Amino acid sequence: MGGGLHGKVLDVLGREIAAGVHPPGSVLRTDEMEQRFGISRSVAREVVRSLASIRLVVGRQRVGIVVRPREDWNAFDPQLIRWLLAADRTAQLKTLAELRTAVEPIAAAAAALRAADEDAARLVALSERMVATARAGDLDTFMAADVEFHRLVLRASGNEMFAQLHEVVEELLRWRTGHGLMPEHPRPVAVRLHCEIAECIRSGDRARAEEAMRELVAEALEGTLAGLTSTPAPRAAAGITATPGDRSFN
Amino acid sequence: MGGGLHGKVLDVLGREIAAGVHPPGSVLRTDEMEQRFGISRSVAREVVRSLASIRLVVGRQRVGIVVRPREDWNAFDPQLIRWLLAADRTAQLKTLAELRTAVEPIAAAAAALRAADEDAARLVALSERMVATARAGDLDTFMAADVEFHRLVLRASGNEMFAQLHEVVEELLRWRTGHGLMPEHPRPVAVRLHCEIAECIRSGDRARAEEAMRELVAEALEGTLAGLTSTPAPRAAAGITATPGDRSFN
DNA sequence: CCTAAGCAATAAGTATGACTTTATTGCCAT
DNA sequence: ATGGCAATAAAGTCATACTTATTGCTTAGG
Numbered sequence: 001m002g003g004g005l006h007g008k009v010l011d012v013l014g015r016e017i018a019a020g021v022h023p024p025g026s027v028l029r030t031d032e033m034e035q036r037f038g039i040s041r042s043v044a045r046e047v048v049r050s051l052a053s054i055r056l057v058v059g060r061q062r063v064g065i066v067v068r069p070r071e072d073w074n075a076f077d078p079q080l081i082r083w084l085l086a087a088d089r090t091a092q093l094k095t096l097a098e099l100r101t102a103v104e105p106i107a108a109a110a111a112a113l114r115a116a117d118e119d120a121a122r123l124v125a126l127s128e129r130m131v132a133t134a135r136a137g138d139l140d141t142f143m144a145a146d147v148e149f150h151r152l153v154l155r156a157s158g159n160e161m162f163a164q165l166h167e168v169v170e171e172l173l174r175w176r177t178g179h180g181l182m183p184e185h186p187r188p189v190a191v192r193l194h195c196e197i198a199e200c201i202r203s204g205d206r207a208r209a210e211e212a213m214r215e216l217v218a219e220a221l222e223g224t225l226a227g228l229t230s231t232p233a234p235r236a237a238a239g240i241t242a243t244p245g246d247r248s249f250n
Numbered sequence: 251m252g253g254g255l256h257g258k259v260l261d262v263l264g265r266e267i268a269a270g271v272h273p274p275g276s277v278l279r280t281d282e283m284e285q286r287f288g289i290s291r292s293v294a295r296e297v298v299r300s301l302a303s304i305r306l307v308v309g310r311q312r313v314g315i316v317v318r319p320r321e322d323w324n325a326f327d328p329q330l331i332r333w334l335l336a337a338d339r340t341a342q343l344k345t346l347a348e349l350r351t352a353v354e355p356i357a358a359a360a361a362a363l364r365a366a367d368e369d370a371a372r373l374v375a376l377s378e379r380m381v382a383t384a385r386a387g388d389l390d391t392f393m394a395a396d397v398e399f400h401r402l403v404l405r406a407s408g409n410e411m412f413a414q415l416h417e418v419v420e421e422l423l424r425w426r427t428g429h430g431l432m433p434e435h436p437r438p439v440a441v442r443l444h445c446e447i448a449e450c451i452r453s454g455d456r457a458r459a460e461e462a463m464r465e466l467v468a469e470a471l472e473g474t475l476a477g478l479t480s481t482p483a484p485r486a487a488a489g490i491t492a493t494p495g496d497r498s499f500n
Numbered sequence: 501c502c503t504a505a506g507c508a509a510t511a512a513g514t515a516t517g518a519c520t521t522t523a524t525t526g527c528c529a530t
Numbered sequence: 531a532t533g534g535c536a537a538t539a540a541a542g543t544c545a546t547a548c549t550t551a552t553t554g555c556t557t558a559g560g
Binding site for chain 2: 006042045046049050052053054070071073074075076077078095096098099101102103105106107110159160161162163164
């Protein structure tokens, strides 16, 4: 994970800002940070640089480090996404689920045009594996295949911005299984759609790949929103939060 | 470019990395940076922090600042987007146009559900202004309204990640006008689609708003791709041009 | 002869103090 | 009231000394 001292302090401050402890417009002063965390100016300044890079703050001479309005924040930064998830999981998951709904169908269409044969074959293999594990009720293995499936579609789209969103999709999928939202045997229609998507990408059927993915994510979005409203007090969190050892390095 | 020294050096190094001058895997050492730019250790380290925050590099003790593989870069960072545009405008615009195609229809659908009356009214007003300026052939004013229109749709979607992409859309729109890619009088169908989208968002017709936006961005994507392949060397667009692939404006 | 333990060299990471720049604030004169 | 002119406060920059972790070599042990 990142630099020892720097990373720890950054994480604390990032969480606090994301959680609204320091609301937009409020100011932090570097010498306060030094005192509070017992760090030197070098470290404090570098933490500020990192926060500034995510557009959470801006340093102004004679006034201090001011927290920027929320709409300025770089909402796509993976670190910030984690902080926001920790602060208000419900709202952030909703945002992420909607983003996924937008991107994956187009990514599937692009993959149908541009995917290498090797990747297409792997997608078909993964979809078959999902059929098997769904039947067996092996949810963990199913999810692993599911995560890998979507990661591969996004990568095969040939669009580096789409590819980057695999973390977002992964977070959503993990959250669903971690919350018992998935039925013990994943819905057959979902499994079938994965197979259809893989086959369409393999055969280059752009339109059907897009449409099948649209169906899939529409259903997933529905399920996610239902889960979010029905669990106002999300409990326990089976290791999603990533506090201990910074997951997601890539 | 905010910070004085820091910002300048960061910009140079960011451009270079984005352009492939320092390919992934290569290492930069901070003392080299100090010499090259005539800066102090503090500044050099903070520049590294900024680059690390965008995931362009990672500092490792005893080895140096190593450039990370391209797929690790945070492709959504506005700064990096600018650097990539400067390095390879064609490829980056293609990526951005595709992203836009994915997001805007869903954003329009969301806006139809969630937009405040005030914003919806403003969208209708903007679409009417586009009708007028299109008829008059006032392309600059037309584009300004167009930019504002899409910015507002993204904002009204209520999804902060969508809202953040207004810069991307703006970049695409500006590029098209700056290239004489659009006809003197924007195509009526595009103008009409803007009106339809505004009206659907106002009336809460989610499905039609999404579909109309899908038509709009599909046409825009076509036009952008055509412009990218047909104009390898951007120059001052003599005459009305309208290359064969000329598409409407958005 | 090859593996494993230890050592030294190196470059990032941290700490500290002095100095510079810049924007705000408030006073003063117009 | 308006305009400009200091005083000032906090970020920004610089220079240097010290710490820590990694790598690669060297040597001890099997």
